[in-house]
Amino acid sequence: MRLDVQNLACDRGERRIFNAVSFALAPGDALVVTGRNGAGKSSLLDILAGRLEPASGTVRLSRSGDRSLPECLHYIGHRDALKAALTTEENLTFARDFLGDPALPAHAALEAVGLAHAAALPVGYLSAGQRRRIALARLLVAHRPLWLLDEPTSALDAASQDMLFGLMERHRADGGIIVATTHAPLALKDAKEIRIERAPVPSSLAGEGS
Numbered sequence: 001m002r003l004d005v006q007n008l009a010c011d012r013g014e015r016r017i018f019n020a021v022s023f024a025l026a027p028g029d030a031l032v033v034t035g036r037n038g039a040g041k042s043s044l045l046d047i048l049a050g051r052l053e054p055a056s057g058t059v060r061l062s063r064s065g066d067r068s069l070p071e072c073l074h075y076i077g078h079r080d081a082l083k084a085a086l087t088t089e090e091n092l093t094f095a096r097d098f099l100g101d102p103a104l105p106a107h108a109a110l111e112a113v114g115l116a117h118a119a120a121l122p123v124g125y126l127s128a129g130q131r132r133r134i135a136l137a138r139l140l141v142a143h144r145p146l147w148l149l150d151e152p153t154s155a156l157d158a159a160s161q162d163m164l165f166g167l168m169e170r171h172r173a174d175g176g177i178i179v180a181t182t183h184a185p186l187a188l189k190d191a192k193e194i195r196i197e198r199a200p201v202p203s204s205l206a207g208e209g210s
């Protein structure tokens with residue numbers, strides 16, 4: 001599988017957020033996306049995930065068989081997208097059934113993120129870092145070659161960050177591709193990096209606030 005992104009531009013509301021973002025990723029590649037608050041990092045992931053139309057430019061996935069782009073990706077956003085009333089194991093079982101192409105069973109994914117002891121706990125009882133680990137465990141319950149991760153280390157302690165880096169490197173070693181936004185350094189080997197710069201405000205709008 002290969003991901004080719006050409007000359008993307010993004011508008012939010014009436015504003016141009018960024019221009020001219022291009023990159024190409026092959027199996028095993030990781031791309032780290034940096035930039036200031038509001039630069040458009042999450043918006044870029046939204047475009048890659050098919051959740052937001054670009055103002056211009058193209059996103060192409062090749063050598064992915066007959067699967068569409070949405071069927072090839074895991075998207076872990078700022079919000080954990082977990083159901084608070086369901087247990088951790090029920091959340092992962094639901095994700096596994098919903099996503100298709102199953103990989104690890106829910107209990108094995110819980111073990112991989114160090115939360116096997118919390119299998120029967122409703123997600124609403126978990127701490128922020130534990131909820132983040134459950135969200136990340138979704139990466140393991142279905143085979144999807146492209147991982148789009150929005151600030152994946154947020155709320156994670158040092159040990160959990162190490163666990164996450166291990167999962168990411170294993171995914172790359174298996175031929176997966178990762179695009180991750182971050183404000184903190186990510187310990188990924190030979191990762192590519194792109195810095196998103198907010199497009200300048202046109203002079204006709206200058207003075208109307210950012």
Ligand SMILES: Nc1ncnc2c1ncn2[C@@H]1O[C@H](COP(=O)(O)OP(=O)(O)OP(=O)(O)O)[C@@H](O)[C@H]1O
Binds near residue numbers: 037041
């Ligand atoms: N649905 C929306 N409608 C209008 N503007 C939006 C919408 N979502 C985001 N924006 C704006 O788009 C800009 C880019 O937001 P985005 O969340 O992509 O930035 P970011 O680089 O991920 O920021 P951060 O580092 O703070 O997470 C911001 O100015 C934000 O207010």
